[in-house]
Amino acid sequence: MTGIIGQYLNTLTRRAFAAYVVVFAAYFIAAKFGLYLYYSFNTSPALIWPPVGIALAAVLLLGYRMWIPIFVAQFFALLWQSGPSVLLISLIIAAGYALQAVVAAYILNRLGFSRALDKTRNMVLIVGAALLATILEPAIATLYQMQQGLLSVPPLLNLGRAWGAGIFSVLVLTPLILTWYPWQRTTYTTRQIGEILAAFGLLALNNIFLFWTNYPQYFGISVIFFLPAVLIWFALRLHTRWLTLAVFLTSVMGVMGTILAHPTAIPLNEQLLSDEIYIGLVAAIFYVFVSVVEERRLAYANMAENNTALQQALKKISRDDKAKTEFLAILAHELRNPLAPIVSALELMKIKMGEERRTDMLEPIEVASRHSYTVSRLLDDILDISRISREEFKLKKEVVSLQEVLRDSIETVDAFYKQRGHTLTVSMPKEQLDVLADPLRLEQIFVNILYNAGKYTNPGGHISLEVVYDPHKGVRVAVSDDGIGIAASKLEEIFEPFTRLSESRFEAGTGLGIGLSLTRKLATLHGAEVWAESDGEGKGSRFITVFPPSAIHKRAASLPTAAPAPTGATKKYSILIVDDNEDAAKSLCLLLQRGGHAVQIAHDGASGLKLMHQNPADVVLLDIGLPDMSGYDVAKLVRQKHGKEPLLVALTGYGQEEDKIKAREIGFNHHLTKPVGIADIQNILAY
Numbered sequence: 286m287t288g289i290i291g292q293y294l295n296t297l298t299r300r301a302f303a304a305y306v307v308v309f310a311a312y313f314i315a316a317k318f319g320l321y322l323y324y325s326f327n328t329s330p331a332l333i334w335p336p337v338g339i340a341l342a343a344v345l346l347l348g349y350r351m352w353i354p355i356f357v358a359q360f361f362a363l364l365w366q367s368g369p370s371v372l373l374i375s376l377i378i379a380a381g382y383a384l385q386a387v388v389a390a391y392i393l394n395r396l397g398f399s400r401a402l403d404k405t406r407n408m409v410l411i412v413g414a415a416l417l418a419t420i421l422e423p424a425i426a427t428l429y430q431m432q433q434g435l436l437s438v439p440p441l442l443n444l445g446r447a448w449g450a451g452i453f454s455v456l457v458l459t460p461l462i463l464t465w466y467p468w469q470r471t472t473y474t475t476r477q478i479g480e481i482l483a484a485f486g487l488l489a490l491n492n493i494f495l496f497w498t499n500y501p502q503y504f505g506i507s508v509i510f511f512l513p514a515v516l517i518w519f520a521l522r523l524h525t526r527w528l529t530l531a532v533f534l535t536s537v538m539g540v541m542g543t544i545l546a547h548p549t550a551i552p553l554n555e556q557l558l559s560d561e562i563y564i565g566l567v568a569a570i571f572y573v574f575v576s577v578v579e580e581r582r583l584a585y586a587n588m589a590e591n592n593t594a595l596q597q598a599l600k601k602i603s604r605d606d607k608a609k610t611e612f613l614a615i616l617a618h619e620l621r622n623p624l625a626p627i628v629s630a631l632e633l634m635k636i637k638m639g640e641e642r643r644t645d646m647l648e649p650i651e652v653a654s655r656h657s658y659t660v661s662r663l664l665d666d667i668l669d670i671s672r673i674s675r676e677e678f679k680l681k682k683e684v685v686s687l688q689e690v691l692r693d694s695i696e697t698v699d700a701f702y703k704q705r706g707h708t709l710t711v712s713m714p715k716e717q718l719d720v721l722a723d724p725l726r727l728e729q730i731f732v733n734i735l736y737n738a739g740k741y742t743n744p745g746g747h748i749s750l751e752v753v754y755d756p757h758k759g760v761r762v763a764v765s766d767d768g769i770g771i772a773a774s775k776l777e778e779i780f781e782p783f784t785r786l787s788e789s790r791f792e793a794g795t796g797l798g799i800g801l802s803l804t805r806k807l808a809t810l811h812g813a814e815v816w817a818e819s820d821g822e823g824k825g826s827r828f829i830t831v832f833p834p835s836a837i838h839k840r841a842a843s844l845p846t847a848a849p850a851p852t853g854a855t856k857k858y859s860i861l862i863v864d865d866n867e868d869a870a871k872s873l874c875l876l877l878q879r880g881g882h883a884v885q886i887a888h889d890g891a892s893g894l895k896l897m898h899q900n901p902a903d904v905v906l907l908d909i910g911l912p913d914m915s916g917y918d919v920a921k922l923v924r925q926k927h928g929k930e931p932l933l934v935a936l937t938g939y940g941q942e943e944d945k946i947k948a949r950e951i952g953f954n955h956h957l958t959k960p961v962g963i964a965d966i967q968n969i970l971a972y
């Protein structure tokens with residue numbers, strides 16, 4: 286036997302051995318103390334049996350094998366007390382306590398118990414264990430004693446005493462050990478230390494009155510009510526650890542006060558029992574209370590932490606987003622700038638070379654410049670989408686004729702339709718329909734839809750645009766095609782950014798899949814709705830845009846619907862071009878000169894102003910990014926000196942909404958985004 290024990294001890298590490306020794310010593314001292322109280326003060330039936338709480342904490346903290354020191358300590362404590370005559374009963378009682386701690390810990394572990402007693406679930410489990418698991422040993426011992434005829438009191442009373450002692454012991458000691466072991470250094474501020482000392486001082490004072498004197502009443506209120514008040518302070522301000530210590534201190538003072546001072550006439554046993562029930566009840570309630578408070582506090586702290594992390598992430602995202610937006614704007618600008626001279630030069634060459642020689646030589650350059658232009662338009666679309674999402678997008682709304690906007694849109698796609706051999710039929714009501722809208726953006730909506738209809742329809746297709754007005758339902762603009770159609774499941778998906786269907790089927794499909802997303806966003810900003818309809822793949826599609834009745838102002842058909850004929854188309858102007866891109870300025874100059882206009886060129890702001898001073902022009906085409914000053918400043922100075930007369934046209938690589946707004950505010954009459962063709966300038970001059 287000794288050999289086996291020796292061999293076992295050899296396999297133990299130092300740490301494990303220390304654990305055995307500590308648990309043995311703690312349990313043994315607690316058991317001896319319990320027996321001392323039992324025999325010297327006859328504390329039965331209100332038993333005080335501290336080792337039960339220590340045993341459960343030891344198994345929970347150090348593992349099931351702690352049954353060994355528990356068993357041995359319990360056995361020797363009993364044997365030492367009464368000698369070999371109680372050998373068998375000592376063995377049974379020792380085995381009972383060891384088994385009880387192991388079973389309780391096993392059940393707790395199975396239920397997912399963890400030592401974090403600031404979680405309500407764990408606290409409820411430990412209180413449950415105190416109430417239920419402490420019956421095992423008393424049951425075993427009572428059954429044995431009954432069978433042996435050793436009981437001097439009724440079996441239920443015998444069972445009740447030991448069970449009550451177990452409950453009290455677990456409630457007072459197990460949470461204390463679990464929250465204070467292992468020892469963690471916590472730094473407290475002087476204020477916190479002051480608060481802790483004050484709370485314990487008040488608790489000690491309260492306990493002296495409560496347990497060492499004869500339950501005095503103050504102002505008719507029993508001191509018994511003060512204990513919960515002090516414990517509320519502990520629970521709300523000092524957290525779980527200090528509360529478990531407060532409960533322990535109250536129990537020690539309570540039991541000792543009742544035994545030593547024994548201030549009441551009630552028999553000691555009964556008084557002890559009632560004190561224990563009171564302390565146990567208060568402890569159970571406050572344990573659960575403190576855990577609820579702690580859980581909330583931790584959840585708040587967690588939330589605050591997450592919030593900070595989220596806010597930081599958000600800041601980073603918006604910083605990145607801003608950088609990306611700026612990058613895209615610059616990219617669009619850089620793409621557009623070199624295109625300006627190319628487009629002008631191309632137009633000039635077309636005029637000079639004549640019809641027959643022009644196609645094969647100029648076609649590739651035209652295609653390439655068209656592609657670059659499309660790319661820069663796409664970048665603008667992306668910027669628009671990101672701006673709408675960030676709610677930084679402003680519409681410049683005015684009352685515009687819907688029919689006119691639609692006609693402009695048709696004109697924009699006309700060349701593309703012709704190139705693909707599509708036939709377009711248009712049906713619009715006669716009466717003028719006015720909408721409060723940003724004309725440029727409205728056109729963007731319909732150009733997108735019409736362009737898609739042309740793109741996703743085989744060459745030689747049929748496309749129709751139908752406008753129907755109903756005073757109750759508003760205006761419905763339907764663009765139908767007999768093209769590739771859309772599967773029912775994809776009708777909504779295509780409005781998501783970067784969604785493209787049937788990638789390989791149409792080489793004309795050069796988009797990024799953002800057109801419809803932008804279209805819907807722009808329509809929503811106008812209070813309109815856009816959706817797609819299709820009978821399925823291969824069966825054509827229909828894109829419907831509906832403006833609510835409130836958005837429409839009907840005008841009598843008699844009012845002039847057609848724009849007045851451009852009167853200035855043939856008029857000749859004196860024009861000043863201010864652009865630091867010499868090629869762009871020169872090619873545009875040549876084009877305008879061919880149109881019969883008198884043109885001067887300047888490459889910076891100062892020389893532009895000088896030329897304007899010497900020979901004031903009717904029209905100033907002003908680049909915004911000039912080497913010496915910005916085009917905005919030049920425009921301001923021109924307006925100051927020459928008043929409202931000269932027509933100021935901004936030419937920029939930045940085609941963003943805010944650039945246009947800024948230009949308008951400063952006094953520009955028009956804003957053109959590079960590359961600017963002769964047709965764009967003629968359009969402006971015509972009015």
Ligand code: ADP
Pocket residue numbers: 733737738741766768769770771779780784785786787794795796797798799800801802825826
């Ligand atoms: P994209 O730049 O690809 O044209 P859009 O957002 O304009 O992007 O359209 C998204 C997708 O919706 C297209 O890739 C295409 O698959 C589908 N689509 C759009 N219009 C039509 C149409 N008229 N007929 C069939 N499919 C269409």
